[in-house]
Amino acid sequence: MKIETERFVEKAKEGLANESQREVLSRLPVLFKGLRDYAMSTLPDARAALDTGAAIRTNAIARMPELLAQFEENITKNGVTVLWAEDYDDAKEIVLKLAKERGVNMITKGKSMLTEEMGLNAELIASGIDTFETDLGEFIVQQAKRTPFHIVGPAVNITTDEIADLFVKVMGVERTMDLNELTMQARDFLRHKFLSAQMGITGVNMAVAETGTIVLVENEGNIRYSTSAPKTHVAVMGIEKVVPTMNDALHMLRLLTRSCTGQAISSYISLINGPKRPDDIDGPEEVFLVIVDGGRSKIYADPEFREVLQCIKCGSCLNSCPVWTKVGGYAYGWVYSGPIGAVLNPLLVGEDRAKDLYFATSLCGTCKSVCPAGIDHPKLLLKHRERRAFGDKTFGGKKPPLTERLIMSIWSWGLKGNGRYRLGSRLFRLAIKPFVSNGKLTRLPEPGRGFTEVRDLPEPPSKTFRDHWRDAVERKTDGEERSTT
Amino acid sequence: MNTHVALFIPCLVDQFLPDIGTDTARLLRRLGVSVSYDPRQTCCGQPMINAGRTDKARTLAQRFIDIFYDASKDSAVVAPSGSCVYTVTRHYPELLEGEYKKKALELAGRVYELSDYLVNVLGVTDTGSGFTGSVAYHHSCHIVRGLGIMAEPIALMDAVPGAQMLFLPDMDVCCGFGGEFSANYPEISGAMVEDKVNKAVATGAEYLVLAEPGCILNIRGYVEKQGLPLKVLHLAQVLATESGTMGKEAAS
Numbered sequence: 001m002k003i004e005t006e007r008f009v010e011k012a013k014e015g016l017a018n019e020s021q022r023e024v025l026s027r028l029p030v031l032f033k034g035l036r037d038y039a040m041s042t043l044p045d046a047r048a049a050l051d052t053g054a055a056i057r058t059n060a061i062a063r064m065p066e067l068l069a070q071f072e073e074n075i076t077k078n079g080v081t082v083l084w085a086e087d088y089d090d091a092k093e094i095v096l097k098l099a100k101e102r103g104v105n106m107i108t109k110g111k112s113m114l115t116e117e118m119g120l121n122a123e124l125i126a127s128g129i130d131t132f133e134t135d136l137g138e139f140i141v142q143q144a145k146r147t148p149f150h151i152v153g154p155a156v157n158i159t160t161d162e163i164a165d166l167f168v169k170v171m172g173v174e175r176t177m178d179l180n181e182l183t184m185q186a187r188d189f190l191r192h193k194f195l196s197a198q199m200g201i202t203g204v205n206m207a208v209a210e211t212g213t214i215v216l217v218e219n220e221g222n223i224r225y226s227t228s229a230p231k232t233h234v235a236v237m238g239i240e241k242v243v244p245t246m247n248d249a250l251h252m253l254r255l256l257t258r259s260c261t262g263q264a265i266s267s268y269i270s271l272i273n274g275p276k277r278p279d280d281i282d283g284p285e286e287v288f289l290v291i292v293d294g295g296r297s298k299i300y301a302d303p304e305f306r307e308v309l310q311c312i313k314c315g316s317c318l319n320s321c322p323v324w325t326k327v328g329g330y331a332y333g334w335v336y337s338g339p340i341g342a343v344l345n346p347l348l349v350g351e352d353r354a355k356d357l358y359f360a361t362s363l364c365g366t367c368k369s370v371c372p373a374g375i376d377h378p379k380l381l382l383k384h385r386e387r388r389a390f391g392d393k394t395f396g397g398k399k400p401p402l403t404e405r406l407i408m409s410i411w412s413w414g415l416k417g418n419g420r421y422r423l424g425s426r427l428f429r430l431a432i433k434p435f436v437s438n439g440k441l442t443r444l445p446e447p448g449r450g451f452t453e454v455r456d457l458p459e460p461p462s463k464t465f466r467d468h469w470r471d472a473v474e475r476k477t478d479g480e481e482r483s484t485t
Numbered sequence: 486m487n488t489h490v491a492l493f494i495p496c497l498v499d500q501f502l503p504d505i506g507t508d509t510a511r512l513l514r515r516l517g518v519s520v521s522y523d524p525r526q527t528c529c530g531q532p533m534i535n536a537g538r539t540d541k542a543r544t545l546a547q548r549f550i551d552i553f554y555d556a557s558k559d560s561a562v563v564a565p566s567g568s569c570v571y572t573v574t575r576h577y578p579e580l581l582e583g584e585y586k587k588k589a590l591e592l593a594g595r596v597y598e599l600s601d602y603l604v605n606v607l608g609v610t611d612t613g614s615g616f617t618g619s620v621a622y623h624h625s626c627h628i629v630r631g632l633g634i635m636a637e638p639i640a641l642m643d644a645v646p647g648a649q650m651l652f653l654p655d656m657d658v659c660c661g662f663g664g665e666f667s668a669n670y671p672e673i674s675g676a677m678v679e680d681k682v683n684k685a686v687a688t689g690a691e692y693l694v695l696a697e698p699g700c701i702l703n704i705r706g707y708v709e710k711q712g713l714p715l716k717v718l719h720l721a722q723v724l725a726t727e728s729g730t731m732g733k734e735a736a737s
């Protein structure tokens with residue numbers, strides 16, 4: 001996917017100005033967060049369940065290399081061919097080769113964020129292979145030539161009106177605004193694709209090391225179809241998806257479906273161990289698993305950022321984020337948006353390119369409070385800021401400009417002694433004098449401009465707290481009343 | 486009661502909102518606490534941490550510990566701000582090493598956000614406040630999620646006989662301050678504070694009460710720019726109100 005993380009501010013403003021999008025977004029926290037909160041409350045102890053989820057994912061990522069080896073061994077025993085890819089290009093080449101060797105001309109795809117990262121669809125289509133996203137939201141996004149707006153609901157922002165027009169254009173159907181009708185149109189269209197596709201490509205929600213099982217979670221049956229109708233199933237997963245045991249996977253499932261869509265369980269959960277066995281009535285004849293590094297081992301190697309890999313892409317940090325629910329998903333300029341995008345994208349596309357993602361947040365911590373995987377987003381956002389401040393090169397960061405560093409140095413110097421602080425406070429009052437009217441600062445120049453664009457600032461009172469205190473103390477020692485306000 | 490508190494008055498309060506500081510001191514004294522203030526204190530370093538400048542924050546953290554560690558050995562440090570308390574109690578131990586880290590961890594055990602101190606240390610909910618008016622309460626991020634303090638300010642407000650508490654929907658959703666965030670991303674932060682204020686106004690309350698100075702600058706600043714009738718107060722100002730003085734002090 002094209003990287004546009006540098007355009008955050010511009011795209012955020014576009015998002016804020018888009019009224020229909022704002023309208024949709026204003027309902028998301030009520031809907032998704034409400035459903036999520038309710039679903040979590042059906043657990044006997046929601047906080048303990050989240051903490052257990054965090055522990056499972058922390059353990060899984062800490063033991064990732066060992067678990068991947070165990071997983072590979074077991075899934076290979078189950079009859080799946082495992083192929084390793086170091087980066088996106090490797091992975092695309094592997095998938096393309098598999099398709100070409102089999103003379104594939106049509107592929108149905110289950111939703112996968114990793115293949116979005118890779119830009120797999122574009123590559124397949126460019127090689128003349130008809131490739132169809134089959135998750136309804138992802139299908140809409142693909143046909144509308146857009147990018148996913150939300151990691152779980154990629155088309156939540158697209159209105160029924162737009163979808164109705166799109167379906168007429170793409171499928172030549174009669175225009176309808178009826179939601180069931182629209183779904184049936186897509187279903188009908190895709191059914192034919194499922195039946196003619198020779199290959200199904202899916203992502204992987206979890207990889208169970210102990211049993212060599214791939215877990216796939218969905219609500220529409222399109223993944224089940226893609227993994228059973230075509231002769232060949234190719235699953236693509238990032239190295240971080242592994243969990244130690246089936247028990248762990250089941251606990252994460254409880255949290256995943258609740259966090260994603262507020263469901264105790266989703267409509268379909270597929271546990272895939274391997275291709276069709278002789279006495280099975282259906283299933284693919286062959287199953288390939290492409291395990292992709294794609295920048296993840298570099299994150300793994302960094303103890304401060306490793307925890308980002310614990311994410312299970314449930315999307316609940318987006319739904320409850322007060323920034324995401326204002327600017328929307330496009331602003332983040334790449335596959336992942338919201339709090340997880342703000343911590344993950346910089347590690348995959350570069351610290352400098354994604355600077356606004358980790359600065360444009362109030363660090364309110366709602367993300368952390370809902371995360372089922374134990375990710376401390378505010379801490380990670382501050383880590384990004386710290387790395388940038390010191391020009392850390394690991395993830396593509398340069399030092400901030402000299403002016404910025406100078407301001408910080410002077411400011412910090414001024415706070416290191418009471419005398420300097422008082423002097424600074426007096427100088428500050430003098431400097432802003434010209435901007436005061438009616439006891440208020442209504443239009444400050446930079447760096448205060450942004451603040452007073454939206455708010456008025458009170459003129460700093462002539463007496464600070466410490467002045468009041470000193471007066472009160474003196475009053476006491478002198479034994480006479482002095483005027484305090 | 487022979488209880489002592491060393492006041493930790495954040496720089497924002499010192500410079501822009503000194504009333505919150507004087508009200509905090511007044512309130513504590515009224516509850517029988519003796520109060521001291523060391524004027525060497527400046528800023529806890531939160532803005533530096535938020536800017537990623539852990540080097541600068543570290544120096545300020547050490548300075549803070551030098552000022553407060555010994556002085557508070559037998560007492561508590563209390564601040565009318567959750568985010569500054571969060572900086573001291575949660576960030577300092579991570580920021581520092583060796584002797585300072587040890588001191589930071591120990592100090593963290595005796596630094597309190599105001600409502601936490603009143604309810605959980607003093608064991609007070611009825612502060613004898615003479616405040617009257619209808620109130621919506623907003624939970625600031627660093628207090629509610631950072632420090633996990635939610636019931637305390639509500640209990641304190643509930644015990645004010647003249648306060649009529651109204652329900653504020655999404656009372657724990659961020660108001661959009663976030664320090665430099667509010668200056669650097671005015672459109673986003675503006676949309677957040679607009680949301681917060683609209684909801685507060687819709688409750689019909691005369692007052693919006695909260696316990697975080699930064700959020701007060703943000704919300705009050707927005708309300709004033711828009712010329713809305715809502716009055717925004719710090720919890721300390723409400724609780725410190727003496728009977729019969731309403732309208733003179735708290736609403737100023």
Ligand code: SF4
Pocket residue numbers: 259310311312313314315316317318339340367370371372373374375
């Ligand atoms: S960071 Fe946590 S809440 Fe956000 S998508 Fe990942 S698992 Fe879900």
